[in-house]
Amino acid sequence: MKLYNPQEIGLTKYLFFTGKGGVGKTTSACATAVNLADSGKMVILVSTDPASNLQDVFQTELTNKPKAVDQIPNLKVANFDPITAANDYKESIIGPYRGVLPDSVVENMEEQLSGSCTVEIAAFNEFAAFLTDKSVESEYDYVIFDTAPTGHTLRMLALPSAWSNYLDENDIGVSCLGQLSGLGDKKESYEQAVETLSDGKLTTLMLVTRPQRAAIQEASKASKDLSDLGIHNQKLIINGLLDSADDEISEIIYNQQRNDLDNLPQEIKDYEQLYIPLRPYNVTGLDKIRVLLSEKHPEIALISSNFIDYSDISDIINNFVNTDKKIIFTMGKGGVGKTTIAIKIAQALKKRGKKVHLATTDPADHLNFYLGDTSGLSYSHIDEEKELREYKEEVLAKARETMSGDDFDYIKEDLESPCTQEIAVFRAFAEIVGKADDEIVVIDTAPTGHTFLLLKSTQSYAKEVERTNGEVPEAIQKLLPRLQNPEETEVLMVTLPETTPVYESMRLADDLDRANIAHTWWLVNQSMVATHTNNAVLKAIASNEIKWIEKVAKLSDNKYAVEKWQPNFEK
Template identity: 40%
Template sequence: MKLNITPYLFFTGKGGVGKTSLACATAVTLSDEGKRVLLISTDPASNLKEVLETGIADTVTPVNGTDNLFAVNIDPEQAAGEYRNRAIEPLKGLLPDHEIAKMREELSGACTTEIAAFDEFTRYVTDKRKSANGSGNPDSGNPAPGNGSPDKNAREGRPASDASETEAEADFDVVIFDTAPTGHTLRLLELPAAWSDYIEKNPDGASCIGPSSALKTNKERYERVVKQLRDPEATTVYLVSRPDASALKEADRSSAELRELGLSNQNLLINGYFEPLDREDPFARNMQEMADLALAGMPDSLRKMPAQTFPLRPYNILGLERLRSVFQTPDSSNLNANAVADTGRDATASLDKLIADLTADRDHGLVMTMGKGGVGKTAMAVTIALKLAQKGHPVHLTTTDPAAHIDDQLGSAAELPENLTIGRIDPKKEKKEYIEKVIASKSGSMSQENLRLLREDLESPCTEEVAVFQAFSKSIQQARRKFVVIDTAPTGHTLLLLDTTGSYHKEVLRNTQLSKDRMKTPFMYLQDQNFARILLVTLPETTPITEAAKLQSDLRRAGIQPWGWIANQSLAATGVSDPLLRQRAAEEVPLLEEIKERHSENVYSVPFIAESKIPKKLFELKSETT
């Protein structure tokens, strides 16, 4: 195994680049070598269960088929629930019931969920040193080997480093973090500094995470965690990328932002590099040429990093056997060269059919692309917006993704139609504008000192949540007179935004005197399928389909019914002769049929495109409805 191994390993990068596969493969390999390993997912849309074929919960669980590997999911919602209880329980009996209820409602937002998830995350990173007999020894000078899950005391609020630990929960040689897509991960790692700064300015104040004086008891632990993450002898960050320009650009951007946070020990992992077995297949040759072009043009900062390349496999990386193959040389002798890729087009429709269906009975409305990171939501949103505009409809295209890539995709599109406008809901920009608007509205009625205090209070990180929601609501309102296409963030981040939208909806209903028939909140617009067409974007692979189905279930519980599914980057819908690609295509066919039979009547298939100009190529695709 060639990877640089320190006590803490972070796998991060753009959605869909294979972070989970490489994190799990590393964990399994280290475990096979005799190391005691803890694998933690900080992704709200975790798929460790599918990859490891083990039921992974929010407690440390042994992985089936291994002796030294354990795994755990940090469930943001459960962490938030426990966090609320810890904040509220000491106040019961001291405050009236209506104040307790109000406090619980204030602690129900996405901001609380994020800080609670971080609070849980910190319990797995300590500054303990390990002596020869296994006891903590801060003076040993060796990097911390990491610690396992907190016990009951830690879950009740005491720092993990102060809590007693059972043998099964402690003394891990390596702790591996399979993180959420980049934007979510950066937000997670920025939280300690953001909250420390806020607490220093508001020592007696309160926020969406409860009284800041209570949070201050954890400040030293947060600082210890940050110190460990910044220690190159303790922590290694693996930037995972596909060999394509967009993913490499995201890795470069992530690298710079992580260095600003002090995480400088970084390595680059190029995942899924394809070398044709059939040099006569033009599609296969084009795939390799595009990968080589992207790698040749990668930013200098990435080029200077220690790097390792992993080849594209003829199958999805699921289960221990396939995970163990990741660090082995591929064997092409057992490929099924006669694999028949029946496209399954009788079960799916084309992208042009999607546009026809979206405009069959209306000339305005909301279209939202949702799904797991890396499935092509942005490319789909850009292409849908372009095609709607081509048909003469006024269209506004925007994104709620902190790691927005609309500009990257539009840069490869044809000349933009005049009836297409482009926007972006930038969290930092929205927060700044929101603060200035509030200050301006109060400037005539408050003293300068009170305005200063108000501004300090508004600098709370949870103000960003409110500002983004307001911008999102404005986009929804625009869809009453034109088509608005929204490219959403990866699943977990989107659900947090929808949770805020739902909380606002409940608050409005609780305080209004109007009947539901005479009012419509943003949440009610999302529930109206005649107005909002939610499109779940997936890849024809097991894990993305499972994730999309999970997202659909979450949306349905909230009364939001997805309108259709898009199976993106389908090799089964592409003519290929290369045996490796044909085997991958053959594995897609039953999955495409599964989507149609189990998940949605409206299924649209988009062929895999081995070109850099993806939106332009999609824009030019001829209708192929069957």
């Protein structure tokens, strides 16, 4: 493994940076763009990441129009907002139906188009425009994209049935891909874009990961998904590698990183492996961007070790006891620690003499190891793959009764979308909660507010048009009113003291507000501030966490707590 230097690895014209949220896609893409531009190449950098901090990195206001960056004459930067683009796209589809179809049908259509899949489509519109624009091809030596499209998006765009007016014809019920009904004349452009992506002489997929198992597994999954579609030209960038250790915390991190890298999954083991050292500063401003890929760290400013002492999770648990909560969800994006926090809550409530049931999707086979003494605590391991498989089989069995060929293939691909798994797992959660009226139920990996609204609107839609295949299970129908009762239910927002996790949690909170689901408390997990480390690099990182903790304090109206970094952290 060698230091990542764009000048030495023979990059293609089009570069896509992809990886799990918070691994450093944006900073890696920015540093690459600046490095290449400084070498005299003409470069354009485009971001369609909803959580992008591109404006902070370059410390300038950016729009969807390419803008020159001061002090880097060869670089232009554009920052598309896919959320706004998705809303505009959604309205272009729904607008003609307002006042024509019943309100309940329009509401269902709106919710069908409110999920992450629509945002992906809006983002791919921008990708396609740049990949097929002849003026872009001739003007720039390198076209760099921050956040690559997923394999699911690319597979979906290749299906002939995706280009029909699917939303109006869908009789299966919940669909995450109805947004394709408005793509119209874009098929040829999209086909050309997909061909460019698959051409290893033109395009390189830069897989960005942290040197820890959860992020590595996510990169491996993305790599395999895209390889299956013919995108084989991939490189692995390991961001945030600690290169020295001098106290207990840094030694644990150093050894854990090396162990995880020694056990890379087979899917990515053979790709070229490059690393970026763990840096003790926020990558904002050109001075930081330019040194990010240098061989030496810049001088680290001494930082006071008198970090703030924050309240920990015990304050949140005390509130749950005092307010007699019955249903407690831990919610957050992947990698923030929902499972470990759910276990902590369940164990603490058990010690208070409460009868507790813990439901988790943690794939660990030895859950007992984490739970310890299980007296007074019941638990269930929801098998996500099993639930998803059974749900898919149920939907496809119904589809076979009326569909074949491309239409059936479309439904099959629809079921590969992210919200399908949420719905499948949620059905299992609903059954557990429905049977646990005499216990406190702590539920790990809650579905988003979008899923709640999708299920609710699908129910109304099915009644309106007398469809039978989109039925919502009785357990879910009964559960939704309970989840909207703040006296009984609490969703704990779990995040990390970093840019991407906090912004992703903000979007989750907006979803919950739309669904009228109670959420009061936030937990900032895996904080380096709370460890009081003496390692210079880690102390600097801890200092940088404070502004994000303060951000959470404001978002939560000071209803928050901070848990310190723990080793062997997975999710």
